[in-house]
Amino acid sequence: MSSRVEILNDGGYRSDGRRQYELRDIDIDLSQQGTADGCCTITHGLTQVLVTVFGPKEAKMRSQTLHDRAVINVEMNVLPFSTGERRRRARADRRILELAATIKSTFEPVVQTTLYPRSQIDIFVQVLQQDGGLLHACINATTLALISAGIPMTDFVCAVSGGVHSTSPLLDLTTLEENDLPHMTVAVMPRTGKVTLVALETRLHVDRFADIFRLAGDAGQALHKEMKRAVKSRATRLVGAMETGMKPPMGGADAFERDVVMEDKMSF
Amino acid sequence: MVDITIRKRPRTEAVLTQRKFFKKTARGKVIKVLRERYLRDDVGCGIDGCSVCHDLRDFSLPSSGSSAHAQYPNGHFVLPDTNVFLAQMDLMESDLFNPPIILLQTVMEEVRHRSLPLYNRLKALIRAEDKRIWVFYNEYRSETAVIREEGESPNDRNDRGIRMATAWYKTHISLARPPVRGQPSRPSPTVVLLSDDVANRQKAEKEGLVSISVRKYVEALQDTSKLLDLLSAPGSDEVEPTRVASARQALYPDYLPMSTLGAGVKSGQLHQGHFNANQYNYLEGNVPVAAFDKPILLIGRENMNRAVQGDVVAVEVFSESEWKAPADEVVEQETTLRNDDADESEEENDDEEAIAERKVLQAERARREASVRQPTGRVVGIIKRNWRSYVCHIDSTSLTSSNTTSLSQQTVFATPVSRLLPRIRLRTRQAPALLGQKILVTIDRWDSTSRYPEGHFVRALGKVESKEAEQESLLLEFDIPYRPFGKAILDCLPPEGDHWVVPPKTADNPVWRDREDLRDLIICSIDPPGCQDIDDALHARTLPNGNIEAGVHIADVSHFVHPDNPMDSEAAARGTTVYLVDKRIDMLPALLGTNLCSLRPHVERLAFSVIWELTPEADIVNVRFTKSVIASKSAFTYEEAQIRKDDPKLDDDLTKSIRLLNSLAQKLKANRMAAGALNLASPEVKIQLDSSESSDPIDVEQKELRETNSLVEEFMLLANISVARKIEEAFPQTAVLRRHLPPPRSNFEKLQDILQKRKGLTLDVSSSRALADSLDKCLDPNEPAFNTLVRIMATRCMLSAEYFCSGSVARDTFGHYGLASSIYTHFTSPIRRYADVLVHRQLSAAIGYSSLHATLHSKSHVERVLDVVNRRHRMAQMAGRASVEFYVGLALKSRGKGKATTEEAFVIRTFRNGLAVYVSKLGIEGLVTFKRETQFDPDAYTMTVPAASPEAVGTTIAVFDKVTVEIEVEKDKNTQRGRVKMTLRSPVDSSTL
Numbered sequence A: 001m002s003s004r005v006e007i008l009n010d011g012g013y014r015s016d017g018r019r020q021y022e023l024r025d026i027d028i029d030l031s032q033q034g035t036a037d038g039c040c041t042i043t044h045g046l047t048q049v050l051v052t053v054f055g056p057k058e059a060k061m062r063s064q065t066l067h068d069r070a071v072i073n074v075e076m077n078v079l080p081f082s083t084g085e086r087r088r089r090a091r092a093d094r095r096i097l098e099l100a101a102t103i104k105s106t107f108e109p110v111v112q113t114t115l116y117p118r119s120q121i122d123i124f125v126q127v128l129q130q131d132g133g134l135l136h137a138c139i140n141a142t143t144l145a146l147i148s149a150g151i152p153m154t155d156f157v158c159a160v161s162g163g164v165h166s167t168s169p170l171l172d173l174t175t176l177e178e179n180d181l182p183h184m185t186v187a188v189m190p191r192t193g194k195v196t197l198v199a200l201e202t203r204l205h206v207d208r209f210a211d212i213f214r215l216a217g218d219a220g221q222a223l224h225k226e227m228k229r230a231v232k233s234r235a236t237r238l239v240g241a242m243e244t245g246m247k248p249p250m251g252g253a254d255a256f257e258r259d260v261v262m263e264d265k266m267s268f
Numbered sequence B: 001m002v003d004i005t006i007r008k009r010p011r012t013e014a015v016l017t018q019r020k021f022f023k024k025t026a027r028g029k030v031i032k033v034l035r036e037r038y039l040r041d042d043v044g045c046g047i048d049g050c051s052v053c054h055d056l057r058d059f060s061l062p063s064s065g066s067s068a069h070a071q072y073p074n075g076h077f078v079l080p081d082t083n084v085f086l087a088q089m090d091l092m093e094s095d096l097f098n099p100p101i102i103l104l105q106t107v108m109e110e111v112r113h114r115s116l117p118l119y120n121r122l123k124a125l126i127r128a129e130d131k132r133i134w135v136f137y138n139e140y141r142s143e144t145a146v147i148r149e150e151g152e153s154p155n156d157r158n159d160r161g162i163r164m165a166t167a168w169y170k171t172h173i174s175l176a177r178p179p180v181r182g183q184p185s186r187p188s189p190t191v192v193l194l195s196d197d198v199a200n201r202q203k204a205e206k207e208g209l210v211s212i213s214v215r216k217y218v219e220a221l222q223d224t225s226k227l228l229d230l231l232s233a234p235g236s237d238e239v240e241p242t243r244v245a246s247a248r249q250a251l252y253p254d255y256l257p258m259s260t261l262g263a264g265v266k267s268g269q270l271h272q273g274h275f276n277a278n279q280y281n282y283l284e285g286n287v288p289v290a291a292f293d294k295p296i297l298l299i300g301r302e303n304m305n306r307a308v309q310g311d312v313v314a315v316e317v318f319s320e321s322e323w324k325a326p327a328d329e330v331v332e333q334e335t336t337l338r339n340d341d342a343d344e345s346e347e348e349n350d351d352e353e354a355i356a357e358r359k360v361l362q363a364e365r366a367r368r369e370a371s372v373r374q375p376t377g378r379v380v381g382i383i384k385r386n387w388r389s390y391v392c393h394i395d396s397t398s399l400t401s402s403n404t405t406s407l408s409q410q411t412v413f414a415t416p417v418s419r420l421l422p423r424i425r426l427r428t429r430q431a432p433a434l435l436g437q438k439i440l441v442t443i444d445r446w447d448s449t450s451r452y453p454e455g456h457f458v459r460a461l462g463k464v465e466s467k468e469a470e471q472e473s474l475l476l477e478f479d480i481p482y483r484p485f486g487k488a489i490l491d492c493l494p495p496e497g498d499h500w501v502v503p504p505k506t507a508d509n510p511v512w513r514d515r516e517d518l519r520d521l522i523i524c525s526i527d528p529p530g531c532q533d534i535d536d537a538l539h540a541r542t543l544p545n546g547n548i549e550a551g552v553h554i555a556d557v558s559h560f561v562h563p564d565n566p567m568d569s570e571a572a573a574r575g576t577t578v579y580l581v582d583k584r585i586d587m588l589p590a591l592l593g594t595n596l597c598s599l600r601p602h603v604e605r606l607a608f609s610v611i612w613e614l615t616p617e618a619d620i621v622n623v624r625f626t627k628s629v630i631a632s633k634s635a636f637t638y639e640e641a642q643i644r645k646d647d648p649k650l651d652d653d654l655t656k657s658i659r660l661l662n663s664l665a666q667k668l669k670a671n672r673m674a675a676g677a678l679n680l681a682s683p684e685v686k687i688q689l690d691s692s693e694s695s696d697p698i699d700v701e702q703k704e705l706r707e708t709n710s711l712v713e714e715f716m717l718l719a720n721i722s723v724a725r726k727i728e729e730a731f732p733q734t735a736v737l738r739r740h741l742p743p744p745r746s747n748f749e750k751l752q753d754i755l756q757k758r759k760g761l762t763l764d765v766s767s768s769r770a771l772a773d774s775l776d777k778c779l780d781p782n783e784p785a786f787n788t789l790v791r792i793m794a795t796r797c798m799l800s801a802e803y804f805c806s807g808s809v810a811r812d813t814f815g816h817y818g819l820a821s822s823i824y825t826h827f828t829s830p831i832r833r834y835a836d837v838l839v840h841r842q843l844s845a846a847i848g849y850s851s852l853h854a855t856l857h858s859k860s861h862v863e864r865v866l867d868v869v870n871r872r873h874r875m876a877q878m879a880g881r882a883s884v885e886f887y888v889g890l891a892l893k894s895r896g897k898g899k900a901t902t903e904e905a906f907v908i909r910t911f912r913n914g915l916a917v918y919v920s921k922l923g924i925e926g927l928v929t930f931k932r933e934t935q936f937d938p939d940a941y942t943m944t945v946p947a948a949s950p951e952a953v954g955t956t957i958a959v960f961d962k963v964t965v966e967i968e969v970e971k972d973k974n975t976q977r978g979r980v981k982m983t984l985r986s987p988v989d990s991s992t993l
C-alpha cells in the first residue's frame, strides 16, 4: 500500500510545510571543540553532523606520506541513536566507508594540499542525527571546519540534495522524501560554478537530471551566502574578543581574518 | 531562475514545529520518528481582493461571500467540519449547493484517512468548475497550526484546529477590510462553521464563533426540499434520541473492533475478501479468500451480517462439520419479503417475514456428497465498505400515501436495479412523484437493529423505460464517466480544429521529422459498418526477393495527446471508450477520435507503422517500427472487403493486397492454433436499429463472422505481439503489457462433471492446447449450436485478461493463456483504449523518436494508471452487455407487438424450483421458475416435473437439454422494474406449474 503522506500536495506544499525550492533551516556552530584545529556543527533541518579537523601536521605513517602534498584522511562515525531505529553501525560499514571516500574525493581538489608536503589533514565526521541530506550536510560542515582550521582552499564547497516528484523537482529532501523519490546530491564551488561532486544512488531520468542539476547549482549559491555569513560573524566575534584584551582561546584567529579578507577581495 | 530560499524555523518553539512519535514497523520494531513542520505567514485566505494577502495571486472566494442564506444577510462563507464530507457528500456535490466553501487542510487529511473513495470525490469537487472551494492549508499557517495536547484525542485536536481556523478567518476578514474614512463601515461577511457534531458546535459557540448544523443550514436555502432529500439518514449520534431505538432488539451480531479484525486476519483465524452476493438467492453470498480453493459460503442474513456486494469483509469459518453445498433454489427478495413494512417503528424481530426467511433456509437441504461442500462462515466485521450510489426504483406498495400533492415525509423501500443488492430504506417527501422513475440512492448506514440498510435519495434520472433514464442509469450503475469534456480538456486540441491537415513535407517541418513518407503505399482499412473511429489500416505487397512486406498502420494518437495535460489525465481516468447499443462514450474528444486521428480514406494522416518482412509461409524475417504519414486508399466494411477479395474479375493492386493479407492471415492463424490458442465464444448479437435518429430496435440478429474479420484480427495480434517484445526489451521495468493467467483447474470442475455426466464428454484442462483440442471434440451431431454453448460456458470459467506493468510481476507470468502467446500488449486501438496510448509512447521512446515522459519511468505510476484502466475495461464490458440486454428487451416487445415470443433455448443450470436457460438466438440468459414441487437430482443435473395425473410419468429436464421457452418482458408491479420473464413451453408447459 502506498504511503498515506502526500509528498507534494495540490497547494504546492511538501509534508513539512515547505514549498518546492525551499531549504530547511540551517544552524551553523563554529565554536571550539577540545583540541581540534577547526570544527563545525551543522544542524540542517533535523540532520545534525559535527566535523572536526586536525592538522595539517606531520604525517605519521611513512607508507602513506606523499612528498609533494598533504594527505587527507576522512573518518566517519554514525552514532547509533542518530536514526529512529537504534542501530549500531560498524566503522567498516560499507555505506559509511563509501560516504567517507566521497567526502575525501570531494575535498582533495579543493584543499591546497601542495602547500603542505609530507603532512596529513584528518577530518572526523560525527553524525548525530539523521533526517535526509546526510551527505550534503557532511560536505558543508567539512568545508566550514576546514576554513575554521585555517586550511587554505581554492573555494567553498556547498552541497545540496535534490529529487523529483513526478515531474516537479524538490530541493533538500527529508528521509521521508528520500525514501520515495529518485534523488541526487550536487556539490558546487560557488565562485567558479564548478561542480566537484554529483552523487546518484537511484535511477533518474536524464531530462530530470538536467533540471535538478541546474537547480542544485543555484541552491549552492544560496547556501554559500549562509555559510559565509557564519564564518564572518565568527571572525568578527573573535576580533571583538581580541580588542577587549582577551586572548583568543587557540590559534586560528588571524587565519580567519585573512581568509575573510582574501575571500572578500576575490569575490570581485 | 527560480527563487531558492532557506526557511527559518525558530528552534525555541520546538513544540510547535517538531513532532515526535513512535511507529511500529511491519517487522514489529518500534521506531522513533521526529518530524519538522515549517510554519509560514504566506498561506493565502483565498478571498478575492483581500488586502492582507494581496501578494498572492490565487483566489476562488468572492470578496463578500454569498448572501443566499437568510440567516446571514451580510454574506457568509461556509467552513465545513470533516463529518460533513464523510456523511453529506451528495449534498456537497449537488449542483444546487454552491456557497463559497473554505476547505481546511485538517479536514482534507481527516477525510483521506477515513475513506479514500470519499477523498477522491472531494478532490474532484475541488477541481469542479462550478464550485467555489478554497483549500486553506491551516496546518502550515503559523496562527492556525495546532499541536495535540496532553491527553487529547486526535479527533479533539482536529476539532480544535477547525475552530481555531474559523476564528482566524473571522479576525482576518475584519483586518482585511479596514474602515475607509468617510464611509460607513461595511459589515463583514460571516464565517459559518458547518458541523453535525453537537459537541464541536457547542464549543464553537462558547468561543464566539457562528456554527450551524447541516440540516438547519439547508433549511434556510432556496430549493430546500430538493436539497433536504440529499441529506443522509441521521445517525444514532444525533442528540435527540429516536423514539424506539433503545427498545429495539439487534437483528444482527455486532461487528468486532477493527484492531481485532486486523489481528485475526494476520494470525489466520479470520479471512479477508470481497463479498459477492448470489444473484439467484438473496439469502446467500460468498467470499473468495486465499486460504481456500472454494469461496466461503455465507448462508442467511445473520451470517452475511449486513455485508453489501463489493464490501471487503472479515469472515470467520465454521468447523468442517458445518460445511455445506450452495443452495440449489431460486429465492427472490421481492416474493419472500413482499409484505415487510418499510416503516421501521414496527417490531422487526419475529414477524412473519423473518419466519418466512427461516423456512426457506431450513428447507431441507439435501446437502450432497463431500466433494461439493464448501466452507461456510459468517461475517464478523467490515474492513472496508464499498458503497456507492445505486440506481433504484421505489416500491409502490411501501408508500403510505400516494397522493401526488402530499409532501409528508414517508419511509419507503427502494429496490436496486442490480439483483445483488438488498432493498434500501429511505425517507423522502417526494415519494409519490418518484413512483415509476429511476432514481439514484446512496446507502448511509446499516445498523444492527435494522433489517435493511438506510439511505437517502440523490436525484431522479427520469421515467422508467425512457431511453435517457435507462442510458444514464446504466452509465451510473457501471461507474462510467460520461460528462462532456470540459474547457481545459478541449483547449489541448490543435487550435486549427477540423481544418488541421498534415503539413506539406519540408526538411525543417517538425511534424515530418523522422517520419517515413508512406503516402504512396496501397493502404486500406477494414472495419465494421458505420465505424467512425478508424484506428488501424493495413497493406501488403510482394518484394523482389519473393518475400512479402506487410504493414499495420495505427493512428498516431500520441502525436496529439501529450503526457500529463488535462486531456491526457481525462483519457487516463476514462480508460476506454464505452460502446452502448445506441451511444458511444468517447475516451478522447470527437475531433481526435473521429477525425484527426481516424485513418479515413483519401486524406493524409499521421500513423505509427509496424512493417514486417514475412516469408510466404508467414514466418517473420524482420520487423521495424516507424512513425509515418499515410493516405488510405479505401475504407471497407468486412463485407465489402470479402466481396472484393472473392470477385474473380478484379485484379487491381488493392484487391491483390487484400488477397495477400488474407493468405498470410490464414497461415498466421493456423500457426497460432497449433500453438494452443483458444477459440472462445461469447454471446454476440447485433441490434438492428430502425434509423440512427429514432434508435428504436427492430430486431436482434447474431453477428456474422467473415474471413476478413479474422484477417484484421490476425494482423492486429501480430502487431501487438511484436510491439510487446520491443517495449519489454527497451523498458523491462515499466513496459505496459497485457496478460491472461491460466485458469485454476478447480474453475472447470463443475463444467467437466456436467459434460461427463450428461454427454459423456471429457474436457482436458491441463493446458490451453489440450483445452482447445477437447473443446473441438465437444460436438453434438444433432445440435450444431451445442459446441458454441460449451465454449461460452468454458469462457466463463476463465480469468479475465489484464494490463500490468512488466516490472511488477514475475517474468514467467507474462503469458497470454487465451492467445497462447508468451507476451502480449495492446497497441492497435489508441483512439479508444488508454493502455494503447501508453504503449505508443513507450514504443516511440524505444525507437528513439522521442524521449519517454518521466511518469512512464515510474513503476508505481504505471501500476496506478493500469489499475484504473483495468477496472474501467471491466465496467465498460459489463455496461455494453447490459445495454444489449435492455435493447433485446425492447426488441422483443416491438417484435411480439404485445404477444410473447417463443424461442429455443438450452438449459444451463437446474435448481430445485427452476431452470436457468440460455437463448442463443438472442444471446440472453433467463430463469424459469416453478411453483409446484419438482423432483430435483443435483448430482445428475436433472429435475423432473411430475405429470398432472398420478399414473403418468413425469418429464425430466437436464442441463444441455434443448427446450422451448416463451419470452416476454414484464414489469414488476410494485417497482416498475422491467424484467425478462420466461415460461417453459416444451417439453412441458410451466405456466400452470
Ligand SMILES: [Zn+2]
Binding pocket: B044, B045, B046, B047, B050, B051, B052, B053, B172, B176
Ligand atoms: Zn487574506
